[in-house]
Amino acid sequence: MNPLRSLREGLQEIAQKAEVLPAIGGAIEDLERPDFEEREDHAVNEEERVFDAIFETQPTPLYRPLQPVGREQDHRYRYFLDGSFRSYFLGTILEQERESPIHFAQVGACLLRREDDGSVRREALEVRSLLLAGRKRLSEELWELLEERTRRAGLHLVDLTEQDIVSRILSDFDLRNKAGGKVRYEMRRLEAELLLQGIRRAPPDAWIIADGSLLFQPILNGLLRETGIPRVIGVSKNFRKDPQFVFGRGPRAERRSIYQLLAGLEVRHRTVAFSAQGGKVVFWYVRLREQRHLDYPLMGVVKVELANPPQEPVDSGLLDQLSAALVAERSVTPHGQDRRWHAHLYPIFLAERAVKECLFSREVVQQYVRWR
Numbered sequence: 001m002n003p004l005r006s007l008r009e010g011l012q013e014i015a016q017k018a019e020v021l022p023a024i025g026g027a028i029e030d031l032e033r034p035d036f037e038e039r040e041d042h043a044v045n046e047e048e049r050v051f052d053a054i055f056e057t058q059p060t061p062l063y064r065p066l067q068p069v070g071r072e073q074d075h076r077y078r079y080f081l082d083g084s085f086r087s088y089f090l091g092t093i094l095e096q097e098r099e100s101p102i103h104f105a106q107v108g109a110c111l112l113r114r115e116d117d118g119s120v121r122r123e124a125l126e127v128r129s130l131l132l133a134g135r136k137r138l139s140e141e142l143w144e145l146l147e148e149r150t151r152r153a154g155l156h157l158v159d160l161t162e163q164d165i166v167s168r169i170l171s172d173f174d175l176r177n178k179a180g181g182k183v184r185y186e187m188r189r190l191e192a193e194l195l196l197q198g199i200r201r202a203p204p205d206a207w208i209i210a211d212g213s214l215l216f217q218p219i220l221n222g223l224l225r226e227t228g229i230p231r232v233i234g235v236s237k238n239f240r241k242d243p244q245f246v247f248g249r250g251p252r253a254e255r256r257s258i259y260q261l262l263a264g265l266e267v268r269h270r271t272v273a274f275s276a277q278g279g280k281v282v283f284w285y286v287r288l289r290e291q292r293h294l295d296y297p298l299m300g301v302v303k304v305e306l307a308n309p310p311q312e313p314v315d316s317g318l319l320d321q322l323s324a325a326l327v328a329e330r331s332v333t334p335h336g337q338d339r340r341w342h343a344h345l346y347p348i349f350l351a352e353r354a355v356k357e358c359l360f361s362r363e364v365v366q367q368y369v370r371w372r
Helices: 003-017 036-043 140-153 175-201 217-224 258-263 316-328 346-356 362-368
Strands: 019-022 063-065 077-095 098-114 120-133 156-159 207-211 232-236 244-247 254-257 269-271 274-276 281-287 301-307
Touching (some): 003 019, 003 140, 036 175, 077 120, 077 175, 098 175, 098 346, 120 140, 120 175, 120 346, 175 207, 207 346, 217 301, 232 316, 244 258, 269 316, 281 316, 301 316
Parallel strands (some): 077 207, 120 156
Antiparallel strands (some): 019 077, 098 120, 232 301, 244 254, 269 281, 274 281, 281 301
8 A cells, every 4th residue: 555645535634624734845855953863862861961980891091992803804793773764744734723733754774784795685674654743732533533544544643742752852832843853763763673673683693783872762671681781882973062071080080071082082993981871881982084084073983882781891802892893894985975974884874775765755755745
């Protein structure tokens, strides 16, 4: 069943029950906010801002050199997970004194598997179609009609007024603006499902690189149920800029901002690992590219996270191995195709592209979506 055809029939029925102000052209694509990954990284751990616990077995030196280890030497990373989405504003429903924007979106996630010869294939790929509106801004009768029509069309109905960890950073006053956060939350939930499936499928020696933070609650809850350290790292290309790091104790303790910390981080080096949420997650930074080719110190750096169910300091040798293999993944870059090229990992880029190829184009959505 084509969900867009069924959606058009549903929209036409809604237009008979309430007044509608259609979007220009039937659907306007919502632009993705370039800073949303950074804002999400802040939201999932907003209680912590000062990090003073180095959480690995060898707490010095502050910066550790790395010798890149490619898959020919150690094929550690075999699975790569990323998601993507497209979202469209369809119009505004007016019902007496009530009003709500209505959006159509598709979210997808892809888990790629890389073979020993370097070829990649889709291990799992799932796309979901969503319809989003504000339940508290509509009558119960109209909301029930939306539920019925989305169920018949095979869509998931999402309440824009329901709180979640991602969209709560946006104001409830403007639900159209908040829709981007809700769509991103649904994408991250789908990523969590595929990630936990991937852990069960992967052989004992294979690791997964997941794009984004592992502190996202549906992901972290699943990882903390594992025995030992799960074979997953989360890699963030954009991350929060407000943390402070404290080294030492007493009057000689030194405090550094993230800018000061990463300004001294040379290419093919990592920082020591810090504790987050009482040691449930450890995180550190790895520089993939030289600063002299980039605009400012945070470019070319990725934030790496590792779930830590034992909540004990993690073996520094393991962190060195994970980081060395990660540096080797930056060899090919989609320069000019993505503003995040300086911190991209090529297999993650391929996973994201695989999802985008499965989403409806703007032209297709505009062709199908009609209120009358």
